[in-house]
Amino acid sequence: MDRVVPSRWPALLVLCAGSLMIILDGTVVAVALPAVQRDLGFTAAGLAWVVNAYLVAFGGLLLLLAGRLGDLLGRRGVFLAGVALFTVASLACAVATGPALLVGARFGQGVGGALAMAVGLGMIVRLYPDPVERARAIAVFSFTGAAGASVGTVAGGVLTQAAGWRTIFLVNVPIGAAILVAALRRLPAERGIGLRAGLDLPGALLATAGLMAAILGIVGTGEHGWTSPRTLGAMAVAALLLGGFALRQRVAATPLVPSRVLRIPGLVAANAVQFLMVCAYFGFQFLLAVELQLVLGLDAAATGWAFLPTPVVIAVVSLGLAGRLIARWGARTVLLAGLALATVGFLLLARLPADGAYVVDVLPAMLIFGVAGGLTLPAVTTVAMAGATDTDAGLASGLANTTQQVGGAVGLAVLATLAAARSDGLRAVGWAETAALAGGYRTAFAVAAGLVIAAWLVALTTLPRRSTGPSAATDPSAPATVGAGTDPYRSAASG
Structure with missing residues (x-):
């Protein structure tokens, strides 16, 4: 079996570092919000905009504008601009003296993050045209995203408790500078197709x-x-x-979206699956973090550490197994298996009692989510990017990333609303506060299980099993289609 070309790994690691810094920042602030409110005088309603300003800019720009700019102007240049803007905005967050300044700087972080993230997958498509190599590279890239979201909770609690909330932003400055230097040295220079191609x-x-x-x-x-x-x-x-x-x-x-892009095999179906599963995954992370504190009584730092098993298992699965499994069985099969496991994890949380214990009632679900995330995230990304060519890779990458962001926003809003409504209803009939909160979260996790089941059904019924396209061995413009009558998401090298 072919190995990933070693000289490409430094470029991949630069892209992963950028992804990790940006995604981590989306969750690292959550644990620090009470300290931010005390220090800067946010109102309860205004405090939500420390998160929302980032999400609005990040999700709104990812889809087409940032991704298409990468296709037209060159993805390395857009990546560099995004990391630079994100780094400067992080410094502005760290020195903010009032609510308006912090919210504005968070918006700037969202714009910079969108520019950098939107072109990452497109650059991987260009770096790894072979489907086996690409599957492994995407597995590494997907791991950094999944791990960043979980590690952010740990880092936010530790940094805030040890050195204050400003450090969660200040730490991005040297990291961002190092990524810029490494990107200039390691990412291949490329020229876009030019603005004359049409924006x-x-x-x-x-x-x-x-x-x-x-x-x-x-x-x-x-x-x-x-x-x-x-x-x-x-x-x-x-x-x-x-x-x-x-x-x-x-x-x-x-x-901006040529009709040929929407006809890429599996693209629309993969994004539909991704939307549903991210709705569940994102809600799980935030709701469980709150439940661990309000129901099980953990403090902020302990809550962060409680999530650590998930990224550890994701690392083992996505870096050690996912690429090989995708090459052997195909991304569709791996995706279906991972979604089935995720359903089990949510059903376990849907029975979490108010007097539950972490090791008995939470840890098994954490471990299952680690395996499920390690399988589903690289598999769905592989499917979504399978048919993308150099011309449209940035657009397909932006579409995949935006599906994640919008799915996360919708999932969190829906599940949080359901949990609150159920808890209010239980309080109204005389339930104690802790029991009512636990009942609300159980309802939300049951709905999340339903979302994952829906994603499984969509994947089963809509993702193509076979390709009728040319062989990848003879047609480099179809990197993930390896021959007529084969699984388009499985490499011929898998034998």
Whole structure:
């Protein structure tokens, strides 16, 4: 079996380091929010925007604008610009003296993170045209994303408790500078296809504004509710803008989303699966972190450490097994197996009692989620990027990343709302506070299990099993299609 070309690993590690820094920052702030509120005088409602400002910018820009800019201008240049902006904005966060300054700097972090993340997968497609090598590289890249989200909880608690909340942002400055230097040395210089190939600026503005409006409406549901005028108004604006974008793509001379991209085998189906499973995964991480503190009585640092088994197992599975399993059995099969395991994990949490013990009632689910995440995240990414060529890899990468961000926002909002509503109902009939909270979280985790089952069904029924395309051995433009009559997500080298 072929091995990944060693000289490409430094470039892959630079991309992974950038991904880790950016994704970690999305969760590291969660544990520090009480300290931020005390220091800067945030109101309870305003505090949510320390998270929401980042999410709105990050999710709104990822899909088309940032990814397409990478295709047109060169992905290395866009990656460098994104990391630089993220690093400067991190410094601004660390020295912020008031709520408005911190929220504005967090928005800047989101823009920089979007630029860097949107082109990462596209660069991996270019670096690893062979499907076996690509599967392994994507497994490494996916691990950094999954681990970053979990490690962020640990890092946020430890840094905040040891040196104050400003250090969670300040630490990004030397890390970001090191990534910039390494990127200049290790990432291959490349030229984009050029702005003459067409940047549909009206379409880009419609898509970006529409996504921002949608995410703005979603992240505000915890404060305003799903049926409030604010939420309904934001969603109506989002629908109008995204509808206008769809119409624009039908008449634009150089559409931002060419129809050929949506015809890439498995792309739309893989993103649908990813949306459903990330809805569940993201909600699990935040809701369980709160439940461990409010129901089981762990402090912030202990809560962070409680999540550590998940990224450790993800590392073992994604780095040691996922690439080989995908090469042997195909990404679709691995994805289905991982989703089945994730369902078991959520069902275990759906029975977590108010007087539960971490080792008995939580740790088994943590370990299962580690295996499930290590299998599903690289598998679904492999499927989503399988048919992407150099011309459209940035666009496909941006689409995959945006599906993750929007799915995370929707999942957290839906599951948190359901948990709160169920807890309120239980309190109304006389349940004690801790028991009512536990009952609400059990409901949310049961719904999360349903979302994963839905993802499993979509994957089973819509992801293509076989390819009728040319062989990858003879057609380098179809890197993940290895021959007629074969699984398009499995390498011919797997034998």
